[in-house]
Amino acid sequence: MNKKILSAFVSLLAVAMLATPLIGLVQAGKGEEKTSFACVPLGDLTNVPISEPDLKPKKDGWAEANVAKTSWTFADITPILLIGGVPYIPDDFDFIGTLIIQVGSGHDAVAKNTWTFEFDEIGTIVVEETGKMDFMTGGIVYRGVGWGTGDLKGVKIDYYINRGGVEYDGTVMGWPTELFT
Numbered sequence: 725m726n727k728k729i730l731s732a733f734v735s736l737l738a739v740a741m742l743a744t745p746l747i748g749l750v751q752a753g754k755g756e757e758k759t760s761f762a763c764v765p766l767g768d769l770t771n772v773p774i775s776e777p778d779l780k781p782k783k784d785g786w787a788e789a790n791v792a793k794t795s796w797t798f799a800d801i802t803p804i805l806l807i808g809g810v811p812y813i814p815d816d817f818d819f820i821g822t823l824i825i826q827v828g829s830g831h832d833a834v835a836k837n838t839w840t841f842e843f844d845e846i847g848t849i850v851v852e853e854t855g856k857m858d859f860m861t862g863g864i865v866y867r868g869v870g871w872g873t874g875d876l877k878g879v880k881i882d883y884y885i886n887r888g889g890v891e892y893d894g895t896v897m898g899w900p901t902e903l904f905t
Contacts, residue, residue, distance in 0.1 A: 759808035761881055761896035763839065763851075767801035774820065795822045805841060805849075807899050814841040814849075833857045835864075846903050847874025851881060870896075875903055 774795040797819050805812040818840040825833040835855040842848045853868030863886070870881030878898035 758895040758897040759899060760806070761883065761894040762806040764804045764806065765798070765801045766804060768799040769801060770799040771796045771821075772799055793822065793824045795820060797821065803839070803841065807896055807901070810901070812843075812904060815844040816842040818842075835866075839870075843876070843904075847872050847876030849873075849876060849879060849881070853883075872898070875900065 774797055777792045777794045801817070801819075802813065803817050805814070819837065821835060821837040823833060823835050833856070835853075835857065837853045837855070839851040839853070840848060841851075849870055849872050851868050851870035853866050855864050855866040857864045866883075866885040868881070868883045868885075870879070870883075871877075872879030878900070880897045883894045
């Protein structure tokens with residue numbers, strides 16, 4: 725597969741993925757307080773490859789249908805977490821996206837992304853999401869889960885996004901607002 729085509733596809737996927745904020749839904753336990761959750765990335769959303777495409781033939785031996793896997797990140801973004809409508813900007817941030825597509829087969833692509841938000845001396849929020857892109861409609865559906873470490877250990881995030889439609893649903897459970905005042 726031509727590297728320029730793959731790079732263009734990854735760029736389009738990144739733009740589609742970030743055209744709307746990450747939003748999530750938590751399955752909270754009884755009596756536990758939950759509030760809205762969203763992540764809005766601002767800045768240079770240009771993708772930067774981390775690895776060259778890794779092409780592997782399919783197990784059934786079809787030469788024209790290969791699986792391509794590549795990893796990438798963003799040029800320079802600042803994510804803003806909106807917790808109950810209140811903005812929180814992490815002290816440090818990391819994103820690694822992995823794209824897996826079946827080259828030449830006309831099938832969907834799968835994206836596996838990891839977002840890490842570090843708040844100095846408080847803790848870290850890690851969010852892992854899996855998305856599926858339908859090449860026919862251009863729609864992307866993401867499902868993600870997140871958790872906290874350190875003083876954010878009780879934080880739980882679980883969200884669903886359908887970028888092909890208008891379904892955006894999100895909450896977070898266990899966010900310690902008192903640590904950020």
